[in-house]
Amino acid sequence: MTNKTTLAGRVGIVGTGHRARLYNSAVTARGSHVVALCDTNPARRAVHNRMLEEAGCARAKEYDAADFERMLDEMALDVLVVTTVDATHDLYIVPALHRGIRVLTEKPMTTDVPKCRRILDAVSETGGSMQVLFNYRYNPVHWKVEELVSSGAIGNVKSVHFEWLLDTVHGADYFRRWHRYKERSGGLMVHKSSHHFDLVNFWINAKPKSVFGMGRLAFYGSQAGAKSGWARSYNRARGAPEAATDPFAIDLEAEPSLKSLYADAEGCDGYHRDMNVFAPDITIEDDMGLLVRYDSGATMTYHLTAYSPWEGYRVMINGDQGRLELEVVESSHRDPITREGVTHGDKELPNAGGVSLSIQKLWGRREEVPVVMGEGGHGGGDEAMLDQLFGPRPGAEVVSTPVERLSANEVDGALAMAVGLAANESFRTGKLVEIDELLGVVL
Numbered sequence: 001m002t003n004k005t006t007l008a009g010r011v012g013i014v015g016t017g018h019r020a021r022l023y024n025s026a027v028t029a030r031g032s033h034v035v036a037l038c039d040t041n042p043a044r045r046a047v048h049n050r051m052l053e054e055a056g057c058a059r060a061k062e063y064d065a066a067d068f069e070r071m072l073d074e075m076a077l078d079v080l081v082v083t084t085v086d087a088t089h090d091l092y093i094v095p096a097l098h099r100g101i102r103v104l105t106e107k108p109m110t111t112d113v114p115k116c117r118r119i120l121d122a123v124s125e126t127g128g129s130m131q132v133l134f135n136y137r138y139n140p141v142h143w144k145v146e147e148l149v150s151s152g153a154i155g156n157v158k159s160v161h162f163e164w165l166l167d168t169v170h171g172a173d174y175f176r177r178w179h180r181y182k183e184r185s186g187g188l189m190v191h192k193s194s195h196h197f198d199l200v201n202f203w204i205n206a207k208p209k210s211v212f213g214m215g216r217l218a219f220y221g222s223q224a225g226a227k228s229g230w231a232r233s234y235n236r237a238r239g240a241p242e243a244a245t246d247p248f249a250i251d252l253e254a255e256p257s258l259k260s261l262y263a264d265a266e267g268c269d270g271y272h273r274d275m276n277v278f279a280p281d282i283t284i285e286d287d288m289g290l291l292v293r294y295d296s297g298a299t300m301t302y303h304l305t306a307y308s309p310w311e312g313y314r315v316m317i318n319g320d321q322g323r324l325e326l327e328v329v330e331s332s333h334r335d336p337i338t339r340e341g342v343t344h345g346d347k348e349l350p351n352a353g354g355v356s357l358s359i360q361k362l363w364g365r366r367e368e369v370p371v372v373m374g375e376g377g378h379g380g381g382d383e384a385m386l387d388q389l390f391g392p393r394p395g396a397e398v399v400s401t402p403v404e405r406l407s408a409n410e411v412d413g414a415l416a417m418a419v420g421l422a423a424n425e426s427f428r429t430g431k432l433v434e435i436d437e438l439l440g441v442v443l
Contacts, residue, residue, distance in 0.1 A: 008030075008078060008079045008390045009033070009078035009079065010032075010035045010075065010076060010077050010078045010079070011023075011027045011032055011033060011035065011036075011077065011078065012034070012035065012036035012037070012038065012071060012072075012075060012079070012081070013034060013036070013038070013060075013080075013081045014039070014065070014068060014080065014081070014083070014084055015038075015039060015083035015085070016038075016041070016045050016047070016261075017044060017083065017261060018258070018261055019083045020048065021048070021051065021257065023081045023083065023104075024048050024051050024052070025051065025055070026389075027390055028057050029055075030387075030390040030391045030393055031391065031394065032390055032391075033057070034048075034057070034060045035060050035061065036060050036061050036062075036063060036071050036075045036077065037049065037060045037061070037062050038063040038064070038065060038067075039065060039084075040064065040065045040269055041268045041269050041271070042062065042268055043264060043265030044261050045062045047260045047265070061075065065084075068091075068092060068095070069095050072095060072099050072101065073099075077096075078101070078102060079101065079102045079103075079104060080096040080102070080103050080104070081105075082104070083106045085185075086108055086111050086184065086185050086190070086191055087110070087111045087112075087183065087184045087186070089105055089106075089108075089109060089110045089115070090110050090115040093105055093109075093110075093119050093122070093130065094118055094119060096128075097123060097126045097130065098122065098125075098126055098128075100126070100128065101128075102130075102131075103128065103129070104130075104131050104389060105130070105131070105132055105133065105413075106133050107132055107133060107134055107194050107195060107198070107413065107416070108186060108190050108191055108413070108416065108417040108420070109410065110417065111184075111186035111191075111417070113438060113440070116414050116417065116421075117439070117440065117441065119410060119414075120410055120414060120441070130409060130413075131407055131408060131409060132408045132409070133385065133389075133408075134194075134195060134408045134413075135385045136195045136196075136198070136199055136379075136381055137198070137202060137381070137406045138380070138381040138382075138384035138385040138388070138406055139379035139380060139384075140371065140372045140373070140379070140380060141326070141328065141357065141371050141372075141379060142202075142203075142379075142381075143406070144357065144369065144371055144372075145203050145315070145317075145326060145357070146202055146203050148369065149203050149205075149324065150205065152321070153319075153321075153322070154317060154318070154319030154320075154322040154323060154324050154361075155319035155320040155321025155322065156319055156320045156321075157204045157206075157296065157298045157317055157319050158298055159298060159299050159301075159317075159318045160200055160203075160204065160298065160300040160318070161300070161301050161314075161315070161316040162200060162300060162301070162302045162314075162315050162316075163303045163305075164193070164196055164303070164305075164313045165305050165310060165312055165313065166192070166306045166311060167307075167309060167311040167331060167334055168247070168248065168307055168309065168334060169334050170311055171305075171306035171307055172248050172277050172306075172307070173250070174188060174191070174284070175221075175275075175282055175286070175306075176273065176274055176276075177273055178271070179284070180277075180281075180282045180283065180284055181281075181283050181284070182283045182424070183283070185284065186417070186421070186424070187285055187420070187424055188286070188288065188304060189213075189215070189285070189288060189290075189304075189419075189420035189421075190417050190420035190421060191420075192304070193288075193302075193419070193420055193423075194413075194416040194417050194419075194420055196302070196304075196313075197292075197302075197415075197417075197419040197420065198408065198413075198415070198416035200292075201412070201415055201416065202405075202412075203317070204296065206298055207294060207295045207415055208292050208293070208294055208295075208415060208419045208422075208435055209293050209294060209295050209434065210292070210293040210432055210435065211291070211292050211293075211423050211426055211432070211435065212290065212426050212431075212433070213289060213291070213423040213427055214288070215288035215289070215423065215424075216285055216287055216288075217282060217284070217285055218285075218286055218287040219307040220277045220278060221279070221280065222278055222280040223280075224278075225277075230248065230278060231278035232246045232249075234246075235275070235276060235279070236272045236274050236275050236276060237249040237251065237274040237275075238252060238253075238272070238274055243274075246276075248278070249274070250273070252273055252274050258273060262274075285427065286305075286307055287304075287305055287306070287307075288303065288304045288423065288427075289301070289302065289303045290302040290303075290419070290423050290426075292419060309333060309334070310329065310331060310332050310333055310334075311329075311331040312327070312330045312331070313327075313328050313330075314326070314327045314328075322359060322360055322361040322362050322364070323359070323360050324357075324358070325356070325357070325358050325360075326355075326356070327355070328379075329353025329354055329355075330352060330379075331349035331352060331353070332351045332353045334350070334351070335350070335351075355371055355373060356368070357371050384406075385406075388406065388407065411443050414439070414443055415443055418435045418438065419435070421439075422435050425438060
């Protein structure tokens with residue numbers, strides 16, 4: 001099955017931070033037009049307009065976030081791409097849906113139950129088109145897992161064990177920026193792990209029903225940092241002598257895109273992209289374990305560590321006919337001097353390891369399954385997703401993708417974030433949480 005090649009037409013982007021660069025470049029490279037840019041920060045909007053000019057495209061009209069709905073009324077958009085702070089997604093998704101605009105939103109779809117209900121209601125009321133951008137679905141290795149499981153290669157799925165490791169560059173980055181505040185990101189269970197929960201929903205074709213979890217700030221933050229000896233006392237890295245010897249610090253001046261989007265733009269809104277990861281005001285967890293039950297009867301044990309020396313993941317899926325095992329080493333180790341790949345997703349991480357996928361039938365030997373490795377960010381998932389969203393680049397070879405199975409709608413987005421929301425509630429109460437009761441709706 002090949003990708004759809006319909007062009008997006010007139011595209012607006014709300015939220016002009018680093019992640020938005022991916023969509024800005026993709027739209028222009030595929031023959032559509034970014035005609036509107038919206039953000040609270042004029043300096044960041046200007047960076048994206050310079051990108052358009054460098055690509056030989058006309059400048060987009062710029063709007064402040066306060067004028068977002070005026071932008072929708074004036075610009076006759078075909079598509080809106082939402083890449084703002086997670087907790088604000090609903091403020092842009094809902095008005096666009098009510099104007100008949102196709103919405104593409106970064107994951108997570110949103111960060112709490114009322115906002116989730118507001119988005120679901122808007123889709124229902126308008127019959128609008130909405131896609132949650134789960135780029136990991138588009139990684140060819142992940143298609144293969146879904147293909148094997150859905151074909152019955154291991155029989156009926158009974159349980160899943162899933163371990164995800166974020167290293168001390170990528171993992172630490174969530175604790176330098178706005179993601180460190182749970183009210184803005186929902187914590188890593190919502191912001192990061194919604195990727196992983198969506199993959200499991202996708203792989204085993206089941207809906208999560210119950211969640212029990214334990215999570216804590218075990219490594220980052222002032223108290224844990226003092227115990228380990230990693231802590232430094234500066235507030236932010238820029239201009240702080242102590243940061244020069246801190247392997248967890250980031251130098252905004254050393255990364256051109258970070259310098260233009262954040263260091264040079266901070267005078268407009270006071271946002272600092274280089275906060276100390278061992279500060280006392282962090283409100284998210286860095287070490288989390290869950291037990292999840294699905295409507296199929298299957299269960300999952302899940303663990304996320306945000307301070308690992310290597311980055312990657314291990315998945316084991318047990319069925320009544322056998323077992324599937326996947327191990328992906330995205331980065332085997334990190335160099336504390338260069339700290340390449342701090343802007344995660346732009347390209348493959350340094351020191352990439354291998355991918356191992358195997359099936360073992362009951363009473364049989366383990367058999368390695370050949371996999372096709374994608375190129376670029378997120379194991380090739382970014383480019384495959386962008387081809388599906390905006391059409392292929394002119395003249396580029398397009399990888400065949402099972403488009404209908406990979407595209408995630410608002411229900412997929414709600415189910416993925418619901419596991420994280422239930423996890424947060426379980427962390428708070430120490431109790432098992434039923435997702436339908438939490439959301440107040442059966443998905």
